[in-house]
Amino acid sequence: MTNDIVIINTFVLYIGLMMAIGVYYYRRTRNMSDYFLGNRKLGAWVTSMSAEASDMSGWMLMGVPGFAYLAGLNAGWIAVGIALGTWANWQFVAARLRKYTELANNSLTLPEFLENRFEDKSGLLRIIPAVFILIFFIIYTSSGFVSAGRLFETVFGIPYQFAIFIGAGSVVFYTLVGGFLAVSRTDFIQGVMMFFAILVVPITAGMNMGGFEATVTAIDTVQHSMLEPFTKADGTTLGAIELISLLAWGIGYFGQPHILVRFMAISSSKEIKQATRIAMTWVTISLAAAVAVGMVGRVFLTETLEGTASETVFLVMTNQMFPPIVAGLILSAVLAAIMSTASSQLLVAASAFAQDFYRTLLRKDAEQKELVWISRASVLVIASLAIFLGLNPNSFILDMVSYAWAGFGAAFGPSILMALFWRRTTRNGVLAGIVTGGITVLIWKQFAWLGLYEIVPGFLFSLAAIYIVSLMDKEPSASIKTTFDAVEKSTI
Numbered sequence: 001m002t003n004d005i006v007i008i009n010t011f012v013l014y015i016g017l018m019m020a021i022g023v024y025y026y027r028r029t030r031n032m033s034d035y036f037l038g039n040r041k042l043g044a045w046v047t048s049m050s051a052e053a054s055d056m057s058g059w060m061l062m063g064v065p066g067f068a069y070l071a072g073l074n075a076g077w078i079a080v081g082i083a084l085g086t087w088a089n090w091q092f093v094a095a096r097l098r099k100y101t102e103l104a105n106n107s108l109t110l111p112e113f114l115e116n117r118f119e120d121k122s123g124l125l126r127i128i129p130a131v132f133i134l135i136f137f138i139i140y141t142s143s144g145f146v147s148a149g150r151l152f153e154t155v156f157g158i159p160y161q162f163a164i165f166i167g168a169g170s171v172v173f174y175t176l177v178g179g180f181l182a183v184s185r186t187d188f189i190q191g192v193m194m195f196f197a198i199l200v201v202p203i204t205a206g207m208n209m210g211g212f213e214a215t216v217t218a219i220d221t222v223q224h225s226m227l228e229p230f231t232k233a234d235g236t237t238l239g240a241i242e243l244i245s246l247l248a249w250g251i252g253y254f255g256q257p258h259i260l261v262r263f264m265a266i267s268s269s270k271e272i273k274q275a276t277r278i279a280m281t282w283v284t285i286s287l288a289a290a291v292a293v294g295m296v297g298r299v300f301l302t303e304t305l306e307g308t309a310s311e312t313v314f315l316v317m318t319n320q321m322f323p324p325i326v327a328g329l330i331l332s333a334v335l336a337a338i339m340s341t342a343s344s345q346l347l348v349a350a351s352a353f354a355q356d357f358y359r360t361l362l363r364k365d366a367e368q369k370e371l372v373w374i375s376r377a378s379v380l381v382i383a384s385l386a387i388f389l390g391l392n393p394n395s396f397i398l399d400m401v402s403y404a405w406a407g408f409g410a411a412f413g414p415s416i417l418m419a420l421f422w423r424r425t426t427r428n429g430v431l432a433g434i435v436t437g438g439i440t441v442l443i444w445k446q447f448a449w450l451g452l453y454e455i456v457p458g459f460l461f462s463l464a465a466i467y468i469v470s471l472m473d474k475e476p477s478a479s480i481k482t483t484f485d486a487v488e489k490s491t492i
């Protein structure tokens with residue numbers, strides 16, 4: 001009980017700090033640009049750490065280790081795909097998106113960027129993307145709340161259904177009051193905490209077992225297949241479709257609104273090079289450590305973790321290895337990971353509702369202050385729906401994330417790439433791509449055809465739809481082409 005009190009106190013102090021930051025930036029939030037993009041004033045360190053912390057949520061500290069606990073190095077293919085996707089996103093998309101969103105009438109959200117990019121007056125390029133943003137972010141945010149529920153359930157032994165409300169409540173509070181500035185600053189803190197937490201657990205466990213060689217030998221003794229990257233948990237060989245499905249996580253990066261919005265907020269495209277180096281260092285080391293946590297946990301823990309319990313391997317190891325105050329700090333990092341992503345997702349979903357539904361359909365002349373408050377109200381509604389979806393304690397975190405990840409990657413990835421890099425892309429082409437990609441994922445997931453991860457057909461079908469419909473459509477106007485060409489010369 002004493003241990004629980006120490007850990008609880010650490011949690012309370014941490015949550016209190018995050019909320020204090022939220023309140024501080026509440027006083028500095030004056031308009032929609034402040035609330036959603038921090039008025040484009042973020043530096044390289046904050047941008048990179050915020051982008052990666054908002055991406056690598058509880059699924060990196062719980063989902064990936066859980067997969068590695070069951071499958072060993074086979075889980076590493078997800079990490080490889082994610083690392084490659086992260087690099088490609090920073091290398092090719094970040095700078096051009098930063099420039100284009102400002103030149104396209106200072107766009108604050110992805111739907112607004114697409115509308116301005118194609119000079120769409122119908123509202124369809126705001127409404128249709130917003131529909132898919134809301135659908136998939138409710139699922140994505142729900143996975144974060146499941147992570148929070150499992151965290152509090154494991155650490156404190158409280159009922160899962162009660163625990164999920166505690167975690168969700170803290171996220172909602174500082175997202176509500178602080179907006180983007182609060183989320184970005186807290187993400188920076190949380191990114192640092194996550195990095196050290198994911199490193200210290202497998203290293204400490206390995207040292208307790210006698211070092212690297214002794215740990216590898218122990219894993220080999222327990223189950224040799226865990227050291228073979230092409231062997232699955234059941235001992236069968238990894239097939240080509242399965243390998244493609246694992247690596248395909250990488251292409252999802254091009255369409256993740258909560259990551260792409262970080263590129264839009266950096267102070268200058270010149271900061272991208274440094275931000276890329278920081279982000280790639282963080283991602284590569286963190287993902288490798290996440291896989292190591294699961295594999296080391298398999299031999300370090302004496303009790304076998306079954307089913308969804310495998311995703312608590314990081315939590316259980318932390319509780320067993322460290323004194324309460326240290327365990328409290330490390331477990332706060334898990335909470336940090338959950339909070340960072342869930343807050344970012346709530347914010348982007350809220351912006352989609354306020355900017356792309358409310359302002360487009362209901363009140364076109366709504367003032368900035370009104371839109372900020374509508375956004376805050378929508379945070380509450382979206383969070384409530386996410387909590388409802390997450391009430392099932394048997395949900396696998398990684399499964400929920402993979403579904404939402406595929407939805408965003410397929411619906412928006414091809415559209416963003418083609419809008420940024422193909423001059424001939426048209427409004428109708430992008431609309432066709434978004435609808436085709438989103439619906440393909442929703443349908444493919446239900447039938448699981450060929451055992452292929454739904455992001456692959458969704459992404460390919462979306463690309464094809466954009467290309468074909470754009471070629472069938474009339475060419476973009478001269479003004480659209482002029483703005484496209486201006487992006488090449490821009491240094492903002």
